[in-house]
Amino acid sequence: QGANLERHQQDAYRMLESGAAYRCFCTAQELDERRKAAEANKEAFKYDRRCDRLTTEEIDRRVAAGEPFVIRFRIPEGTTEWNDLVHETIAFPNKDLEDFVILRSNATPIYNLAVVSDDIAMGITLVMRGDDHISNTPKQILLYRALGAELPVFAHLPMIHGMDGKKLSKRHGATAVGDYQHQGLLPGAMLNFLALLGWSPGGDREVMTIDEMITLFSPDGLQRKAAIFDPKKLEWMNGQHLSRVPLEELEPRVTPAMIAAGLTTPGDVEARRDWYMSLLDLLRVRARTTDDIVRQAGPYFLDSIEYDAEAVAKNWKDRSTAADILDATGQALASSATWTAEELETTLRALAEKKGVAAGKVFQPLRVALTGLGVSPGIFEVLIMQGKDLALKRIGDAVNWLRAG
């Protein structure tokens, strides 16, 4: 830090000595007043270089008197232009630039000096940043030249705007990346989504892994237009990644939330890892975030469940009918020997036929008994994931609950 500051100061004084910069004794208040006056007259304010006209004696006298000063960079005549990696040629007439401060009166550097000085020191060859820095670029180029350094290549990427069309920033629409992670978004999905705002591999390619994006990348695909951040598409993108990512990769991103929700423990996950993995595989299909997975997971871990009012109203409309069908279902299932999807299906469909009702009239009440919800993965998969003991217990509980009410 101290070494950097020292270098910044040295660079500023180097420009002062070479005549590329000069001391300015105008105070912030004075400048502010002149700026306001100009604004009142509807004139564009630009520093009038009055301190550049000071005589050497005058400057020496004021410095010796301990008067505070800043160092200003003197904009030369001409035009400053560069070949931007994404915009091609961008040119600024120097007359529109003003003699900007590079070193404050407290001897600390202003941003433009600091970046240039640092980038030179670090040997930076490519500067990629947001479009909002385009107007800083001519000033920085002039600084590179005054410092006798080689220019890096500049690439100005489009901004990302919020749904209101305004620039997203610390002050506007800021969401910490950690928040997105807590919302159950996968890093790969976030990166994929963000990459597509401002870049396209060409063609119709959209869902990509990080490695794929890297191999597909080319500056030609860089966009010039600002993009609007659409949370809906981000969510969709996350759902895509959720279903495609290898299970082993997904597991560590879900388990902490599962544990935090009190559904399981590290030891439990370890003990029945195969079962746990197939549960994740089953639930991720209809999830858009890892949080969705956690929300759906309750019925497979908890001892007892709550019945969703809506699901009950819809699928257990008539309590005694529901209790009877569930009772019969429980009995049919109890005699199942293999507990495989095929056998379960055969058993339940046979039951429906025997009762003279559509299969759904058996499946839906069962779904509520098993999960408490009207929505879940396929009923046979639920039965298998829960296992015979738990499933039969759930059915028994449901029958009791229905007959008690």
Next chain:
RNA sequence: GGCGCUAUCGUCUAGGGGACCAGGACGGGGCCCUCUCAAGGCCCAAACACGGGUUCGAAUCCCGUUAGCGCUACCA
């Protein structure tokens, strides 16, 4: 105000003079699949900002207008 950047469906975009009465995706609507919900499949509505050029021919090239955004500090 000055300067700069940008301009294809609501949104992200493909497109680089004829292959475009403009393709894909999100979102919306409908259908199929189906034990529910997703996923998946199929279909529909939806765009080249405007005006001038250049050219045999412009979404594509040039100019202007308009609009949006950005910058305009002893902030970064």
